[in-house]
Amino acid sequence: MKIESMSQQPSRREIARNAKPMVCYAVENLPPKKGGDGLYASLRTAATDGNASLVSSLVIPPCDARSWEVPAGHIWRIVCSHGPQVADMNCWSLRNPHERFYTSKTRQIHSTHLTTGDRLWSNMPYLRPMATIIEDTIAYGFDDDGAGVHDVIGSRCDPYTHNLMTGENKNDCCHSNLVRAALRDGLNEMDVHDVLNVFMCTGFTRDTNQYFAKPSPVEVGDYIEFIAEIDLLVSASTCPQGDVSVACGGGGEPRTYPLTVEIYKPNEGWLEGWGWSSSEVSGYGGDHGLTCNIVVDGAPS
Template identity: 50%
Template sequence: MKLKHPNFEPPADANDRRAIPPVICYPPETVPQPDLAALTDLRQRAVKTAEVIAAPRDAACIEVPAGAFIRVVSVDGAQVGDLNMWYKHDLTERFYSGKTRALHGTHLSTGDRMWSSFPNMRPMATIVTDTLDWYGFDSYGGSVHDVIGTRCDPYTGRLLSGDDYHYCCHSNLTRALASHCGLPLHEAEMHVHDVLNVFMCTGFTQDTGQYFMKASPVRPGDYLEFYAEIDLIVGLSACPGGDCSSEHSSDAAACYPLVMEAYDPGEDIRNAHIQPKRSAYDRTHGAG
């Protein structure tokens, strides 16, 4: 394995130290598991009630009540999307990509949940269908739907290129949330956060541990579907990188729209849904 910045000679037992087996940091076995069979049955009763389109190099928001379903669909061509979620009644409760990654791994699929930020830490949504679950992990260590990469943004773009680019996912989501909630841009931006990279194929290089992307395997008609555990606003940006086979932010990449569809099993069924409780931690932090 290539050493990233070697400055010191390895100790005599270096290979032994490297050979120590890993331990899973946050084994999720004690976390209550979703009843996917029941959710599948529930989904069959749901009817489509809303649809919004995230145009190429733009974003859109949609509201989904607790107990309903939200589907992200590929249309026209290979396209990745950056997805945010917020609790409808309090935008400060939002998707926590880092803790979701710690619990479920670098890439999400059927049965995994999207967890909210502290101090709430509760499931916001459960993935119920993933038409790309056949991909698994390839020989490069790549997989689909990651929670490791941050959204493309104008600040990193400015740092690396010296130019301002306004149609990256951070800016797209900022405009969409501001429009949906009637907020000033600067206020909406404070609520835009790290994402689920829907349909994006990514991983880490084995020699240097660098985040990589490759052409998405997504095809028109593929979709990722969620069950809303709480009342949600869902934001989705159709990334300016298209299928992300070459670069993140680009006016040259072929880009296509993405669609969000809401499916409702009915008010009576939704009202029977028990929303997850916020974390029971007392928040004294050892001070009392």
Template identity: 50%
Template sequence: MKPKTPEFAAPSDAAERRAVVPVVCYPPETLTPPNLKGLARLRQSAKKTDEVTVAPRDGACIDVPAGCFFRIVSVEGAQVGDLNIWNSADLTERFYSGKTRALHGTHLSTGDRMWSSFPTLRPMATITADTLDWYGFDAFGGSVHDVIGTRCDPYTGQLLSGTSYHHCCHSNLTRALADHCNLTLSDAEAHVHDVLNVFMCTGFTRDTGQYFMKASPVRPGDYLEFHAEIDLTVGLSACPGGDCSQEHSSDATTCYPLLIEVFDPGKAARAAHSPPAPSSYDRTHGVG
């Protein structure tokens, strides 16, 4: 896609307008930072209590109690995953990728939080470890673990190519949630939402502003680890794009499994954990 040719001539003060200094929309200084040192100490005593393997081009769910840790691990080869999380007691409270992006940026790493949808808007999980934090941003503007993409889905595939592909991340997450929560596919699909693209390397092209992907730097043994702030149901799809170096939503790319592990710091630690309170906004919306 070539950059669009402007229809209108630039005004005489175009350079001045472009030079206006940007302002961060949502300054995060008033957010309470996570106690990463305290979480690291807690993690040292945590023992592995559960795990699930996510098969290539498929999805799986697992429950993670509040106060526990969960880890997404690359186990065989370069593979990206699409992550959804829900409040186990209320699936309508789910990860809000857009607001998380507004608060933390386009790509997440250690110390960033996954925020929930309205009206609760509270931290659902805190990233406590990221073995790919060394990557930063590359010369193309790419980085890992993005909240700018959505998820590969059968509807866009049908729109662009007229093909029905059933093992894209949207469908994988739908099947996994339906199986895990004993829901119909239709009911489960209503809860599937925009994702954290774990291990995926993405950005925007500088000339056309298009969303791009490139080969993930992930290797076996790499992981992204989280602390569950509330009782969570975690859903993960092992993307049919593999390392996303070429394409997604097809059976042409080599794909590998991903592993989700749960670590419990113990009954006392979980009892001492205080889940974040929902938003204190009164929800009157200016009426009354």
């Protein structure tokens, strides 16, 4: 029997380079949206069709952050109301702020950039839809540079990275804006987490695979709209970089604008008529394969 030498076998590097990409998570295997696709198509025009009414609104001033509560089943819209401006958004469960938006799992399940139909997933051990995007008027797709809009690949601009690179203390950034908002909400800096970069146009360079930004394509009147799948606390910062025409630390003075948030309440019984209900936490049992007694602090668990 002839045994081929190892040198004739392809190396692991060759195998990897020659293999076709495999999508890790099949979106079609996700639990279906409650109420079905028909409901979520109708949600896109719920306000204009008279199926939802505006109940409150607020303005996020330039270079600042504001928070708002969204009951399960309500809709919120972030509107480009004054001029081209991007925002960094956080979400928490209103009843339990330990449950919060999980950008990396959302990215794994959906895409680097989110749009209509994508869901915002919460962190483990909860791992459930917190919200679903029901409308995205920009609908940018991906351009020739590989850039898209509404990314979950970058984080918020922050004073720690700025200090690391320049030695300067700089507080006009999205992280600091969100920290101030969190403190007003009874939270703290540790509750601020990676964001959905609303309206931001970003990607990775082809040659060095570095994160880049381009001027946002958002125009006055554009908006992104969500339905809350659970009771939520939402917070967003109007980025001091404005529409990100100027790179962070790149010189020049960005022009910044307010953004408007609108909250809509669906008509009584309309969602339930479609079979909609709030999402449930993960059904995983949570034993993590721990089938034997474990000693914790000197006592068996």
